[in-house]
Amino acid sequence: MKKIDLHVHTNFSDGLYSPKEVIDLAKEHDYGVIAITDHDNIGGYLHIRDYAKQVGIELIPGVEISTNHKGRDVHILAYDFDLDNLELKELLQKIYDSRFERAVKIIEKLNKRGIDISIEDVQNFAGENNYIGRPHIARAMIEGGYCAHKYEAFELHIGEHCYAYVPKFAPSSKKAIKTIHKANGISVLAHPYTLGDDRLIYDLIRYGLMGMEVFYAKCNDETIYHYNEIAQKNYLIRTGGSDFHGDGIDLEIFGNYTAPDFILEEMNRGENE
Ligand code: AMP
Ligand code: ZN
Ligand code: FE
Ligand code: FE
Numbered sequence: 001m002k003k004i005d006l007h008v009h010t011n012f013s014d015g016l017y018s019p020k021e022v023i024d025l026a027k028e029h030d031y032g033v034i035a036i037t038d039h040d041n042i043g044g045y046l047h048i049r050d051y052a053k054q055v056g057i058e059l060i061p062g063v064e065i066s067t068n069h070k071g072r073d074v075h076i077l078a079y080d081f082d083l084d085n086l087e088l089k090e091l092l093q094k095i096y097d098s099r100f101e102r103a104v105k106i107i108e109k110l111n112k113r114g115i116d117i118s119i120e121d122v123q124n125f126a127g128e129n130n131y132i133g134r135p136h137i138a139r140a141m142i143e144g145g146y147c148a149h150k151y152e153a154f155e156l157h158i159g160e161h162c163y164a165y166v167p168k169f170a171p172s173s174k175k176a177i178k179t180i181h182k183a184n185g186i187s188v189l190a191h192p193y194t195l196g197d198d199r200l201i202y203d204l205i206r207y208g209l210m211g212m213e214v215f216y217a218k219c220n221d222e223t224i225y226h227y228n229e230i231a232q233k234n235y236l237i238r239t240g241g242s243d244f245h246g247d248g249i250d251l252e253i254f255g256n257y258t259a260p261d262f263i264l265e266e267m268n269r270g271e272n273e
Contacts, residue, residue: 007241
């Protein structure tokens with residue numbers, strides 16, 4: 001049976017590994033189907049799709065969009081969308097563009113507190129498309145000796161409740177779901193347990209949400225059971241993935257994890273498609 005992971009990041013967003021390294025690692029661990037779901041851009045997917053095909057990995061088009069619903073950071077995954085859809089491309093571009101300005105603002109706030117890192121220091125940790133997220137800022141802080149590890153950076157400086165936090169532009173969850181559907185894509189709520197409030201899921205279902213990431217690798221069985229019930233009662237497509245970024249325990253999870261193969265049928269990607 002081929003292994004499946006539909007939630008993987010590369011250094012085209014905030015993962016540590018390049019798209020090629022991710023595909024090589026996936027091959028090494030016997031994966032048959034992978035989706036690169038970088039945050040807010042599909043550069044990594046476009047970059048590596050031919051190579052994935054060459055080495056016999058089915059690469060599903062994917063992206064993870066950071067959206068806003070009732071002030072919450074809601075991650076919506078999109079799969080199998082039309083890559084040339086203008087509206088989706090523009091939405092992703094707008095989010096991407098806002099990241100750079102936001103990083104500059106965060107760095108200014110850090111500088112005022114004596115954390116002397118520059119945008120160039122941060123860019124050193126970015127991949128070739130220069131996507132910058134808070135994890136890159138954390139890496140520059142660690143390299144500068146201002147923090148021992150990523151969690152400290154988020155806990156004391158750049159986390160949502162800290163002095164240097166600056167929100168990024170995020171479309172509403174409703175807008176993102178509608179845009180994904182206009183591009184003929186499948187909209188999926190990523191890691192539903194991170195919302196901490198199931199009522200929000202029903203709002204998203206009213207907006208037309210098609211699926212939920214029930215089989216998230218970092219969840220326990222009880223949590224999976226809980227979201228599996230919600231998904232089945234509401235006729236949602238179930239998906240699953242590891243949310244691999246390449247650090248911490250990710251290397252252990254990736255390789256051992258697989259999503260159940262029926263998710264491909266639910267996504268209409270069965271053997272005969
Ligand atoms: P950004 O999209 O730039 O706001 O960064 C969000 C990313 O930062 C998430 O996808 C996580 O990978 C990481 N992150 C967010 N909060 C934390 C935290 N408390 N500790 C470690 N990493 C975090
Ligand atoms: Zn991430
Ligand atoms: Fe996420
Ligand atoms: Fe993710």
